[in-house]
Amino acid sequence: MTGAAVDVVLPCLDEVGALPWVLSRLPEGYRAIVVDNGSTDGSAEVAAGLGAVVVREERRGFGAAAHAGLLAATAEYVAFCDCDGSLDPAQLPGLLGPVIAGSADLVLGARRPQRGSWPLHARIANVVLARRLRRLTGERITDLGPMRAARRVGLLSLDLQDRRSGYPLEMFLKAHRDGWRIRELPVPYAPRTGKSKVTGTLRGTVTAVRDMSAQLKAAAAALAPGPVRPGRGSEGTP
Template sequence: MAGLQSGPVDDDGGPPAALVDVVLPCLNERPALPKVLGALPPGYRAIVVDNGSTDGSGALAASLGAAVVDEPRRGFGAAAHAGLLAATAEFVAFCDCDGSLDPSQLATMLELVCTGRADLVLGARRPARGAWPIHARLANMALSWRLRRLTGVPVTDLGPLRLARRSAILGLDLRDRRSGYPLEMFLKAHRAGWRVVEIPVDYAPRVGKSKVTGTFRGTVTALKDMATQLAAASGRTPQTEGGSSADRPAADAERATP
């Protein structure tokens, strides 16, 4: 296993490969891109998924050195999943492309997964003043309460900053292509027996306009998509508490064996 800050050196002597690919779903986030990309620590490669932006986000991201993936099909999940499919690093993180989150806090998440203490790490947002609209906060509190009851995982936020092993997330076979994607990831990870761990992360006011919780349409779509995921999860017979370790990310399952 390579160190946490720099990836393995390519066989051909080229630049070190990224240890973490950071998927950044991006719909018209031009004003935020310099801050977001400038905040990525060494060893973390930005994959900006341009979700049909009309403000030149994709071209700006490429000029700033990011890998850019085009995903014309609209939807947070469509963008996030296209980024996951384009990723090649051992670990993948997801982060809003709006300047609200601090990618340097991914280092703690990476450490938890690398050392076998977690399979999926979620960032629980600690908002600065004005960062989080009250309706979104209340909806998120209600969702977290429901998730705690449903899964027993002491989750307090279904936050957008998260990290896991790439091959493991691919194995979850995520299907949602809209706002239910982060919830589907959590529910399927739990069902597969993953250790889902939450750590606090800073949450600053975003740069530019919100596409989800800041708009009526975005909020309604998010609620509908979450309800679909919850209904699917509630209707299933739960596995043994914590799920089957056979479904866990392989490397971590090995480490978890006493």
């Protein structure tokens, strides 16, 4: 692929220590969109100096940052990745492959943790959530990790509204509702650089669970039998 074939949205809050490595790992043709969510450590300036497109989102929240990046994207394909060093952007072509080939509409990176990368309380919460999602949707999902890939037009058609921790779950649920072909592929998950703001703390995990519970409650009604809306991941795909 030549040019910016893929825009990579990287929500960022005080990640100056990890940014150089993360941005250096982007494959050729992948453009970094670093969404600064109120950093005070110079992350935005470092990202800009390393050639990334920097978008500033003043409203705090993972969903707010992720969606601001999606709105700023212009490439046909969009990927999402944390920029704390826990996920390797070099893995993104593997996730994009099925989307580009037309065999999947949304590909999720299922985290395979290395030692010390995933606190026990966060791992337990993830197992419980994945089990509930399998029962609710029938999708074979084991993880709702932040690394994922799809077509930009399709993502915009989902009309995502959550601006906090429920954003990744809302994306999954609405993609399922609209009949998207969802696939999961394993990606390595390393210890992050610096201090976690969400699942690395008990308080952050509780907040994430609360946000996702609201999405699950809404999905129970949305997934009731009814007509399937058009709007898979590709333009013109029924």
